[in-house]
Amino acid sequence: MGINPDLKFIKYIKAAGGDTVKKCYQCATCSVMCPLSSDEKPFPRKEMIWAQWGLKDKLVADPDVFLCHQCGDCTAYCPRGAKPGDVLGAIRAYAYTHYGFPSGLAKLATEAKNLPILIGIPAIIILVMWFISGGMHLPEGKVDFGYFFGHWDFKYLSKNVLFIDIIMLSAAGLAAYSAYKGISTMWGKMAEQLECNPDFKPSCKQFVLDFLWPSVQEIISHKRFNECGANKSRAKGHQPLMFAFIGLLLLTGYSFVAKDIFGIFIPSLHGPIPQWNPFKIIGNISAIAMLYGIFVLWGNRAHEESVSGTKGTFYDWFLIYEIVAVGVTGLLSELFRLAGVGSLAYISYYLHLVSVMMLFLYMPYTKFAHLVYRTFAMAFEKYRESSFVSVKKED
Amino acid sequence: MTETSGASGLGAVLVVGGGISGMTAALEAAEVGKDVFLVEKNAYMGGRVAQLNQYFPKLCPPSCGMEINFKRIKDNRKIRMYNTTEVKSVSGSAGNYQVTLETSPRFVKGNCTACGDCAEACPIECDNAFNFNMDKTKAAYRPHEMAFPMRYVIDAAACDKCGKCVEACKYDAIDLDMQAESFELQVDSIVWATGWNPYDATKMDNLKYNDSDAIITNMMMERLAAPGGPTEGKILRPGDNKEPESIGFVQCAGSRDENHLEYCSYICCMASLKQITYVRERYPEVPIYVFYIDLRTPGKYENFREKLMGDENTHFIKGKVADITADSDGGVTVIAENAVTGAKIEQKVDLAVLATGMEPAAKGQLASLGVTMDDNGFITSDADKAMLSAGCAKKAADVVTSTQNATAAALKAIQVSRR
Numbered sequence: 001m002g003i004n005p006d007l008k009f010i011k012y013i014k015a016a017g018g019d020t021v022k023k024c025y026q027c028a029t030c031s032v033m034c035p036l037s038s039d040e041k042p043f044p045r046k047e048m049i050w051a052q053w054g055l056k057d058k059l060v061a062d063p064d065v066f067l068c069h070q071c072g073d074c075t076a077y078c079p080r081g082a083k084p085g086d087v088l089g090a091i092r093a094y095a096y097t098h099y100g101f102p103s104g105l106a107k108l109a110t111e112a113k114n115l116p117i118l119i120g121i122p123a124i125i126i127l128v129m130w131f132i133s134g135g136m137h138l139p140e141g142k143v144d145f146g147y148f149f150g151h152w153d154f155k156y157l158s159k160n161v162l163f164i165d166i167i168m169l170s171a172a173g174l175a176a177y178s179a180y181k182g183i184s185t186m187w188g189k190m191a192e193q194l195e196c197n198p199d200f201k202p203s204c205k206q207f208v209l210d211f212l213w214p215s216v217q218e219i220i221s222h223k224r225f226n227e228c229g230a231n232k233s234r235a236k237g238h239q240p241l242m243f244a245f246i247g248l249l250l251l252t253g254y255s256f257v258a259k260d261i262f263g264i265f266i267p268s269l270h271g272p273i274p275q276w277n278p279f280k281i282i283g284n285i286s287a288i289a290m291l292y293g294i295f296v297l298w299g300n301r302a303h304e305e306s307v308s309g310t311k312g313t314f315y316d317w318f319l320i321y322e323i324v325a326v327g328v329t330g331l332l333s334e335l336f337r338l339a340g341v342g343s344l345a346y347i348s349y350y351l352h353l354v355s356v357m358m359l360f361l362y363m364p365y366t367k368f369a370h371l372v373y374r375t376f377a378m379a380f381e382k383y384r385e386s387s388f389v390s391v392k393k394e395d
Numbered sequence: 396m397t398e399t400s401g402a403s404g405l406g407a408v409l410v411v412g413g414g415i416s417g418m419t420a421a422l423e424a425a426e427v428g429k430d431v432f433l434v435e436k437n438a439y440m441g442g443r444v445a446q447l448n449q450y451f452p453k454l455c456p457p458s459c460g461m462e463i464n465f466k467r468i469k470d471n472r473k474i475r476m477y478n479t480t481e482v483k484s485v486s487g488s489a490g491n492y493q494v495t496l497e498t499s500p501r502f503v504k505g506n507c508t509a510c511g512d513c514a515e516a517c518p519i520e521c522d523n524a525f526n527f528n529m530d531k532t533k534a535a536y537r538p539h540e541m542a543f544p545m546r547y548v549i550d551a552a553a554c555d556k557c558g559k560c561v562e563a564c565k566y567d568a569i570d571l572d573m574q575a576e577s578f579e580l581q582v583d584s585i586v587w588a589t590g591w592n593p594y595d596a597t598k599m600d601n602l603k604y605n606d607s608d609a610i611i612t613n614m615m616m617e618r619l620a621a622p623g624g625p626t627e628g629k630i631l632r633p634g635d636n637k638e639p640e641s642i643g644f645v646q647c648a649g650s651r652d653e654n655h656l657e658y659c660s661y662i663c664c665m666a667s668l669k670q671i672t673y674v675r676e677r678y679p680e681v682p683i684y685v686f687y688i689d690l691r692t693p694g695k696y697e698n699f700r701e702k703l704m705g706d707e708n709t710h711f712i713k714g715k716v717a718d719i720t721a722d723s724d725g726g727v728t729v730i731a732e733n734a735v736t737g738a739k740i741e742q743k744v745d746l747a748v749l750a751t752g753m754e755p756a757a758k759g760q761l762a763s764l765g766v767t768m769d770d771n772g773f774i775t776s777d778a779d780k781a782m783l784s785a786g787c788a789k790k791a792a793d794v795v796t797s798t799q800n801a802t803a804a805a806l807k808a809i810q811v812s813r814r
Contacts, residue, residue: 079652
């Protein structure tokens, strides 16, 4: 079998934080130091040589690339400063773009120079929606974001809810479709690497119960994150952040069910959710947890870059800034609303909508994509070890 | 003799370090008629080579090359030899260096016959650094069985001056009141042959050197295999003296590593291969595992490697050991990834030998004496300044290369007084 090095891929990896990839001399210290790598198929030594050779097809079909939590134990002990952890991060960044649909949007979300467009798309869409809605002025009186997109006396669905749904459901829908497409392609490529009988597949129920759900449990408990040695404090930021997202998802879900579904019949459910509502309490705690978590991760990354010379990349910082933007604008909107400062509250709310839409829309292409890709890679790892895949005979 | 030029008018050469390189440089300069001062900080000459069991690749004992050098030094009136002596300061310039040296007290005078009565009388035991603390000596001791000069020495740190050795000595050769002495030398040139130290194995925290007696260094292996070593040449596991039933060699322990020694120490692959022959002599069948990044056996050493790789009970695994765990049975498990098969290996062995590299002994110490060093602490030879380096003070090298570059340093040194 001939080897066909993809030089462009190597250049991409070098530019995306893996500038040290060529320093690796294959001593395999990293594979032993990695607390997450398995005994049969340890990583990241093999990924390093594949990356040096530009074998991108092997890499994007390699679950180990996504199983890496970039805890940095390999990098700390690397005798050549090849920083395998950072190289694998760069490979993941490449993979998200590689699997991203539509590819134009996926490519757009990889470079800092596209930032004006990346911010511009949601900013303009929401502004245009605001014009269409006929809101177009900051509502008078008591601050109520339910009136941002104006108000009608239409009985069934409030005007605001309709517009929010149009914007966010389509952004989230596109992201969900893209993620689904990406993951199924990835799963297919990964499965091609295995020797298994294609007729012998788990049922949907088996897949969820045996592979996906145990992976989700591991993620929630941060079991793997906590095995990391060199960079333990990242789990301290990541775990609250993850719970914050779950909490805010609960609040959003509650709000959706209450306002968009029951609200059709019970109009009194519209308007701000009272502070004593258990879901609102969860949401408020989550907002604090989100800001706490993201600032821990911010500090951690800044520290890594200043101390160990990790190269700062758009890939890493874009997600941090996005989450900070969502957290800060969300909190400001609520505080200004409670303080009754209408103009600032509505401006914050607008910015909050923009940042939330960015988070949704670009999820499958940015670092945020690890949310789905790593989860499914972990499920794949369990699948790989299961009886569905024939055990390769030792020769 | 035609020594006419040279600022000092003497043309003398100072050689710092009495190992194989220093002795070679001193002899080469003296045998063409230069006055040579050979100073050594230990109580004996021979340095690291004196600690070896055998040289590679011919596998002869070090006494073979050392004795002839000792004899040449003894017979050469041009060489003045100082043990337990260190350089304190250097001033002046090429052709005219004033060097201040200090001799620490040996407490044993020149009329010592090495009868050993003092050691027998001495009540104090201390760790034997020559054998890497694997056994004990008395505070009054003979440095090793072929020490040159063949005289006892008293460990100033351990001795409590009880005087029992003074009473025991038939020759009145012990003087416990001996003081440190400073003296000055006027020389044209200085050859730094300060040698090397084995890299401190405790610095590789993942190799857990301190966790188990079953983890030893390659230099400890030399002493275990040496007839004059702590086990009289038997290779036994320190601590419980078990005959090892399996042995692992951990190559590049600290070498080729930015976090430790960033360079290749040059000798460790050959040293481990050589040590496999020690093991085979004593244990013809035990399985041996060699974990390496690359096997570096340059030039004619390739033949040596090929021969040893033919041993069917010796397994060569491409993959650096990155973790060692101590087992309850006294052995250890060495962990590596086999980079050829891509699988992790956890190999249980009774004895793990860390092939620790060479760290220049003068690292970070001689800058105040006008010596220039590279980033790794190796001394740069500067013929214009008449500051030369030889042997492993210059670069990580084997004995052959060391004696070659020591001869080269001697040539540069004698040229200074002819400018």
